[in-house]
Amino acid sequence: MDHQTGHPIQPDTTLLNRMFLTARSQNGWLDRPVDTALLEQIHDLARMGPTSMNCSPLRIVYLVSDEAKERLKPALAAGNVEKIMTCPVVAIFATDFAFADRLPFLFAHTDGKGFFERNPHLVEDTAFRNATLQAAYYMMAARALGLDCGPISGFNGKQLDSIFFPDTQLRVNFLCGLGHGDMAKLFARHPRLSFDEACQVL
Incomplete structure (x- = not known):
């Protein structure tokens, strides 16, 4: 329901398919480059997703060159080497545990930086939770704009x-390959939990 008009929202089924229903986690990639302008467009969408106190702790390092990926290679599990090394873009999604330093700009109407300085026990959970949210927003934006x-x-x-x-105060959260997936390398989709299995209504 549209909260402004009160009318039912007509879903964009093509977009929903691209973001959720036909989208897959890729195991292999087509040899197609990804333009930096598209990465910027994805970021401009994903950054609008909500975070607590607008803290925005996600930081991204893009590995595009062979040299950059070779630096990453020693840290990879053996089973992930091929699909990461052959990926057009590898995004390192990192959490900035010094995120509060940016709050005078991001949350200027109150002393957010001082709040976390007075409550250091809240920094780790706040940073990790919100950076993970932002990374999920990012993947949805990437899918919406045609990347796998x-x-x-x-x-x-x-x-x-x-x-x-x-x-630094940056710590990796997870890695994400970005590009155009090779559908021939996909496994069959695994099952998901149903509403009744995963949810409660109290």
Whole structure:
């Protein structure tokens, strides 16, 4: 229901299919480059998703060159090497645990930075939760704009952080391949939990 008009919303079935129903986590990639302008367009969409206190702790490092991917290779689990090394763009989704330093700009109407300085026990959960939300927004935006995604968590996080984020407050959350998937390399879709299995209405 449209909250402004009160009329039912007619779903864009093509878009819903691209974002959810026919979209798949990719295991292989077509040899098609991804333009940086498209990555910028995805970011401009995804950054509009909500985070608590507009804290926006997600940071992304894009690995596009062979040299950059070779730096990542030692941190990858063996089963993920081929699909990551052959991916047009590998996004390192990282969490900035110093996110509060940006709050005077992002949340200027109150002292958000001071709030987290007075409550340091809230920093870790706030950063991780909201960066993960932002990464999910990002994948939905990427799919909406025609890219495929291949998120993975098969890597050594400490090793990756030492390679890409030494002496910083950034820590990797997960990796995501971005490009045009090779449908011939997909597995059959696995089942999902039904509403009754996953949800309660109280």
